[in-house]
Amino acid sequence: MEKVITCINCPVGCRMTVMLSDAGDVLSVSGNTCPRGDKYARQECMLPLRVITAVLPVPGSPTPLSVKTASPVPKDAIPEVMRELSRVRPVLPVHAGDVIVKNILDTGADIVATRSLL
């Protein structure tokens, strides 16, 4: 199978073609100008990761709380993480860096506050 991936590591934005085996293993990467592209393409094919950021409503506060995953989580987990977060209601006061949800959906990543609400 063939997959086309745009490298995001610099403005050149190389379009790379990745050949995948039936088992989903990377056979080859072409179209990259430098090794960073190769590494990124392999990661994107094997396990694409993203940091998720979101805002959560906080009872008693007109301002919502902004949060992030403390480390990147698998891209496929984004919808589920958002669904899980929509049920979370943080309690005042919150300090930047506070853990709001520990190890969300067993991704290994905590949800932490990126601002304070006092």
Place this chain on the structure above:
Amino acid sequence: MTEKRVDLLVIGAGPAGLAAAIAAKETGIDSLLVLEREKDPGGILRQCIHNGFGLHRFKEELTGPEYADRDIARAMELHIPIRCGTTVLSVSSGRKVTCVSPSEGLQIYQAGAVILAMGCRERPRGALCTPGTRCAGIYSAGTAQRFVNLEGLMPGKRVVILGSGDIGLIMARRMTLQGAEVLACVEIMPYSSGLNRNIVQCLQDYSIPLYLNHTVTEIRGRERLEGITISQVDENRKPIPGTDISFDCDTLLLSCGLIPENELSLGAGVRLSPATSGPVVNENFETSVPGVFACGNVLHVHDLVDHVSRESALAGKAAAEYIRSGAAGAETIQVTDGDGVRGTVPQMIHRNASADIDLMFRPAGVYRSSAAVVRCGGEEILRKKAMIYTPGEMAVLTLKAELLQRLPDSVLTVSIERTE
């Protein structure tokens, strides 16, 4: 009304104002004051809750609020007074600053030096000439960002984004994550002005189609937006008949560029550059009005806050030097835009400048395998090759101080040339 004296007055407590104030204070300016219109410091970063800030400066990816908090914490540590909820109404050419706040009313400061750090604003709808009725549901992307991220309000459920600048791309993802359906991102140019990273992670990750060479040709709806039509455009950016695509949507977000907030600058009599829409400055970030400095997005629109912080710290140091030693004398070198280059900052340089100078500019188009070249009196004095120059990324050329003394002429021209 009594006038208060202050050595340094900084207008705006975004990353620019904070970095400038911190740098000035660190060099020993104790009489200083930062005025901020909003109720909290941090500027536009407060609403930029996504991550990706500070990679250059802190070597880690922070969210906007986290980046701002680092500067705010440092300002607190240095006991820099930041007066929030205070709007500056005018700045005179003699550096008299008039401001107003609910708690203190109208106040006037006579400042030894003023740093303009008011940021930028989004191009409003009027400036875009989008056709159609004036119904509710049309917002600038930044306004929508503020609604969602600071006020917890969703502007709509079915969304189209016009313009593929970074703020529009970021908002496509935010609206999707917070539960809306984003139908399309529409860009009139053949390329996006946003970062590849944002095209991939904000559009492709969520299967949001990007229509290049397209624009909005009809807006439908009476009270509330009901739908829009987009059409393909030809090379002159004129719609091509018969290429219409129609969308049912209740929200249109406009992400069509930023311009420096230049009302106060104009009032102060500061000369503006037609290329940047911000003040003309020298290598000290001093404007055409002595003792009035400018940095950050009020000077020229940046894409990376890291650059804003660096430039603003230099402006803060220079303002401190002005307060201590007075004016630096007339500039003798002029910097102009050549082919492929728009809005080089600084526009003026002192020949006896003692530090290296970063020339910052925007490429006028997409240039592959090209070099940015600085010429003076027909002689090439600097060349920097790159695989790509794009309008989406500010380019920087560092001019060595020792080079300045032996320039053959008083005009520098920056241009981009293809190398093949």
